[in-house]
Amino acid sequence: MPGLQQPGAGQGPYRFTHRGAADAEGLGQGRFAGELGAPVDILSYSEHATSSGPDSDAIAYVRCRIGDAVHWGVGQDTSVLTASVRAVLAAVNRAG
Numbered sequence: 001m002p003g004l005q006q007p008g009a010g011q012g013p014y015r016f017t018h019r020g021a022a023d024a025e026g027l028g029q030g031r032f033a034g035e036l037g038a039p040v041d042i043l044s045y046s047e048h049a050t051s052s053g054p055d056s057d058a059i060a061y062v063r064c065r066i067g068d069a070v071h072w073g074v075g076q077d078t079s080v081l082t083a084s085v086r087a088v089l090a091a092v093n094r095a096g
Contacts, residue, residue, distance in 0.1 A: 040088065041065040047080060060087040066095040 044063040049056045060075045060083040071094040075086025 039067070040092065042088070043070065045084070045087075047083065050076075058083040060084040062087040062091055064088060064091040066092060069095060071095050 042062055042064050045060070047058055047060040049058055051057075055078060057076050057078055058080040060080065062073050062084070064071055064073065071091040073087040073089065073091030073094065075083040075088075075090060077083040077086060
């Protein structure tokens with residue numbers, strides 16, 4: 001599972017780590033700006049909540065081009081940002 005250290009609003013950088021089939025660490029000024037060890041282009045992104053309320057999980061879906069192939073990823077967390085990072089890392093793991 002990725003870990004995400006998120007600065008306050010308007011601050012940066014974001015830092016995350018992931019250990020799995022494809023280990024990754026990232027550092028960047030925005031959601032997906034970190035280095036993943038391979039170029040990742042996000043082709044599409046969608047998200048939704050599983051229910052209403054502040055404790056609801058967010059589900060994020062991404063379609064990414066990694067190298068010459070396209071892969072999908074899905075992430076889930078109570079934080080939309082963490083769910084988004086998990087989705088990108090899931091796509092990276094599929095590419096690995």
